[in-house]
Amino acid sequence: xxxxxxxxxxxxxxxxxxxxxxxxxxxxxxxxxxxxxxxxxxxxxxxxxxxxxxxxxxxxxxxxxxxxxxxxxxxxxxxxxxxxxxxxxxxxxxxxxxxxxxxxxxxxxxxxxxxxxxxxxxxxxxxxxxxxxxxxxxxxxxxxxxxxxxxxxxxxxxxxxxxxxxxxxxxxxxxxxxxxxxxxxxxxxxxxxxxxxxxxxxxxxxxxxxxxxxxxxxxxxxxxxxxxxxxxxxxxxxxxxxxxxxxxxxxxxxxxxxxxxxxxxxxxxxxxxxxxxxxxxxxxxxxxxxxxx
Amino acid sequence: xxxxxxxxxxxxxxxxxxxxxxxxxxxxxxxxxxxxxxxxxxxxxxxxxxxxxxxxxxxxxxxxxxxxxxxxxxxxxxxxxxxxxxxxxxxxxxxxxxxxxxxxxxxxxxxxxxxxxxxxxxxxxxxxxxxxxxxxxxxxxxxxxxxxxxxxxxxxxxxxxxxxxxxxxxxxxxxxxxxxxxxxxxxxxxxxxxxxxxxxxxxxxxxxxxxxxxxxxxxxxxxxxxxxxxxxxxxxxxxxxxxxxxxxxxxxxxxxxxxxxxxxxxxxxxxxxxxxxxxxxxxxxxxxxxxxxxxxxxxxxxxxxxxxxxxxxxxxxxxxxxxxxxxxxx
Numbered sequence: 094x095x096x097x098x099x100x101x102x103x104x105x106x107x108x109x110x111x112x113x114x115x116x117x118x119x120x121x122x123x124x125x126x127x128x129x130x131x132x133x134x135x136x137x138x139x140x141x142x143x144x145x146x147x148x149x150x151x152x153x154x155x156x157x158x159x160x161x162x163x164x165x166x167x168x169x170x171x172x173x174x175x176x177x178x179x180x181x182x183x184x185x186x187x188x189x190x191x192x193x194x195x196x197x198x199x200x201x202x203x204x205x206x207x208x209x210x211x212x213x214x215x216x217x218x219x220x221x222x223x224x225x226x227x228x229x230x231x232x233x234x235x236x237x238x239x240x241x242x243x244x245x246x247x248x249x250x251x252x253x254x255x256x257x258x259x260x261x262x263x264x265x266x267x268x269x270x271x272x273x274x275x276x277x278x279x280x281x282x283x284x285x286x287x288x289x290x291x292x293x294x295x296x297x298x299x300x301x302x303x304x305x306x307x308x309x310x311x312x313x314x315x316x317x318x319x320x321x322x323x324x325x326x327x328x329x330x331x332x333x334x335x336x337x338x339x340x341x342x343x344x345x346x347x348x349x350x351x352x353x354x355x356x357x358x359x360x361x362x363x364x365x366x367x368x369x370x371x372x373x374x375x376x377x378x379x380x381x382x383x384x385x386x
Numbered sequence: 387x388x389x390x391x392x393x394x395x396x397x398x399x400x401x402x403x404x405x406x407x408x409x410x411x412x413x414x415x416x417x418x419x420x421x422x423x424x425x426x427x428x429x430x431x432x433x434x435x436x437x438x439x440x441x442x443x444x445x446x447x448x449x450x451x452x453x454x455x456x457x458x459x460x461x462x463x464x465x466x467x468x469x470x471x472x473x474x475x476x477x478x479x480x481x482x483x484x485x486x487x488x489x490x491x492x493x494x495x496x497x498x499x500x501x502x503x504x505x506x507x508x509x510x511x512x513x514x515x516x517x518x519x520x521x522x523x524x525x526x527x528x529x530x531x532x533x534x535x536x537x538x539x540x541x542x543x544x545x546x547x548x549x550x551x552x553x554x555x556x557x558x559x560x561x562x563x564x565x566x567x568x569x570x571x572x573x574x575x576x577x578x579x580x581x582x583x584x585x586x587x588x589x590x591x592x593x594x595x596x597x598x599x600x601x602x603x604x605x606x607x608x609x610x611x612x613x614x615x616x617x618x619x620x621x622x623x624x625x626x627x628x629x630x631x632x633x634x635x636x637x638x639x640x641x642x643x644x645x646x647x648x649x650x651x652x653x654x655x656x657x658x659x660x661x662x663x664x665x666x667x668x669x670x671x672x673x674x675x676x677x678x679x680x681x682x683x684x685x686x687x688x689x690x691x692x693x694x695x696x697x698x699x700x701x702x703x704x705x706x707x708x709x710x711x712x713x714x715x716x
Contacts, residue, residue, distance in 0.1 A: 109577065187506045242477060307526075319499065
C-alpha cells in the first residue's frame with residue numbers, strides 16, 4: 094500500500110489540474126506505487142507562506158486519524174477527521190474553491206490516506222475522483238466542505254452527526270439546498286433524533302427535500318441571519334498567529350453565528366413530514382415492483 | 387415546460403442592480419461608478435472598486451413584478467420578493483427580502499450584502515416571488531426571466547468570458563510547457579478558463595502576433611488567430627463532453643461554467659435539429675458507446691470552424707494575397 098510522503102514541503106501549495114493528472118497513475122490508484130514526490134513538488138505553485146499553511150499539522154492529523162481507526166472500517170474516520178481538518182486548515186470559502194489546493198493535499202500530503210480510505214476491495218483500485226474531483230467527492234475537499242456546510246457557527250457537533258452517515262456525505266453534500274444553513278441543520282437534526290437512521294433513508298430524505306425546494310423557498314419559511322463578517326476573518330487570523338488545534342477534544346469553528354433555532358425547528362418538522370410521505374410512497378412503489386416481478 | 391401543482395404568476399419579473407458599493411474594515415465605503423454595471427449585459431464588475439482590500443459588497447437591487455401579483459382576488463397572500471445570490475463554486479447562497487413601494491405594489495427594492503471571502507469568481511443574482519398559496523407558505527410563484535452576474539474580480543462588466551491568452555517562452559516556461567518547445571501554441575482546457583499558451587520562443591512568433599493591417603504579416607496574423615480559435619473550440623468541446631456528470635438513470639447533465647456555455651453554443655451545429663438535452667445525450671452516447679464517435683468528428687470540426695470564423699479568415703487572406711500580387715504587378 095501507498096506509503097506516506099518521504100518528503101513534505103513546509104507549506105501548502107497549489108497543484109494545478111493539468112499538473113495533477115500526470116501523477117494519478119494506475120500504480121498510484123491501485124496502491125502499488127508511491128507518488129514521485131520530488132517531481133510532484135517541482136510541479137507545484139507556492140501559496141503565501143504563513144503558519145496556517147504549514148503542512149505538518151495537517152499530516153499529524155492524518156496520521157492520528159489513520160492510527161485511531163486502524164482496526165475499524167476507514168469510513169468511520171470521516172466523522173472524526175472532518176471537523177478537525179476544517180479547524181486545522183482555516184480557509185475562506187473562496188480559498189477552498191480552488192481545486193489546485195485539494196489536488197496538492199491529496200497527492201502531496203496525504204496520498205496514503207486517500208488510498209487507505211477509498212480503496213475499493215472489489216475493483217482493487219481507488220476512483221481517481223478521490224484524488225482530483227469535485228468538492229463533494231475529492232477525499233479531503235468533501236470532509237472540509239461537509240464541516241463548513243454542516244457546522245452550526247462554532248459548533249461542530251452537527252458535522253460529526255452528518256459525517257456519521259455516508260449518504261449524508263455522498264448524496265446530500267452535493268445538493269444545493271444545504272447551502273441554506275437552517276436546511277442543513279434540520280437535516281442533521283433528523284439524524285440526531287433517529288427519525289432518519291440508515292444511509293438509504295438519508296438518501297431518500299435528501300432527495301425529497303431537494304425536490305420540494307423547486308417549488309418552496311426555505312429561506313422565506315425559515316429565515317437565516319446574516320453571517321458575522323468579521324468572525325471568519327478573526328478565526329483565520331488565529332491560525333495566522335500559529336494557534337494549534339487539539340486532536341482529542343472537538344475543536345471550535347468560527348463564531349459567525351448559529352442558525353436561528355425557530356427556523357431550524359420549523360424545517361425539522363416540515364422535513365419530517367416530507368420524509369414520512371416519501372417513505373410511504375417508496376413502500377408503495379416497492380410493493381408494486383414486487384407484484385410486477 | 388414545467389408543470390406546477392398550484393397557480394403561478396403570469397407575466398415578466400424583471401431585476402436590476404441600481405447601485406453597488408464596497409467596504410474595507412475601518413475604511414469609509416466606496417460607491418462604485420455606474421460604469422461598473424452593465425444594464426444591457428446584466429453584469430456588475432466589482433473589480434472596478436478602488437478599495438482593493440474590500441471585504442463586503444452591498445448591492446441595491448430592484449425588481450418589477452406584474453401588478454396581478456398584488457391585486458385583490460389573487461390566488462395567494464403574503465407576497466414576498468426575494469433577491470437570491472448564489473456562487474456554486476463556494477456553495478454560497480445569500481438572500482434578502484425586498485420591500486415594496488406602497489403605491490402600485492409592482493416596484494420592489496432592497497439591499498443584498500455579500501462577503502468577498504465567500505465568493506470565488508462569478509456569482510449569479512436572481513429574484514424570486516414567493517407567496518402563501520392554498521394554505522402553503524413559501525411557494526415560489528415566479529422568478530426573474532433573466533439573471534445578473536456579479537463578477538468579483540473583473541473590471542469590465544461583460545458576460546462573455548473569452549479564453550485567456552498567455553504569451554510565454556516554452557523552453558524556459560513551466561515544466562509542462564517544456565515538452566512542447568517546437569509547438570507554436572498549446573491549448574489548455576483544465577483550468578477555470580481555457581487558456582492558449584503562445585510560444586514566444588517559436589521563431590518569428592512575436593512579429594506575427596504584433597502584426598496588423600493588410601500587409602503579409604497582418605494576413606498571417608488573422609489566419610493564425612482564427613486557426614488558434616478553432617483549436618480552442620475543438621479542445622473545449624472535447625473536454626466539456628469528456629467530463630460530464632451523469633445522473634443515476636444515465637442522463638448526462640449540462641455542466642456549469644464555460645463547459646456548459648460551450649456545449650450549448652456548439653451542440654446546435656454538432657447535432658442539428660434536436661433539443662439541447664437530446665443533442666447532449668446523443669453526443670454522450672456516441673462517445674461512451676460502441677460506435678459513432680469517429681463519425682461525429684467532422685461535425686465537431688465544422689462547429690468549431692464556424693465559431694472561429696476560419697472560412698472568413700481564409701477568404702480574406704486569399705483576397706488580401708491577390709491584392710498584394712496585383713499591387714506588385716502594377
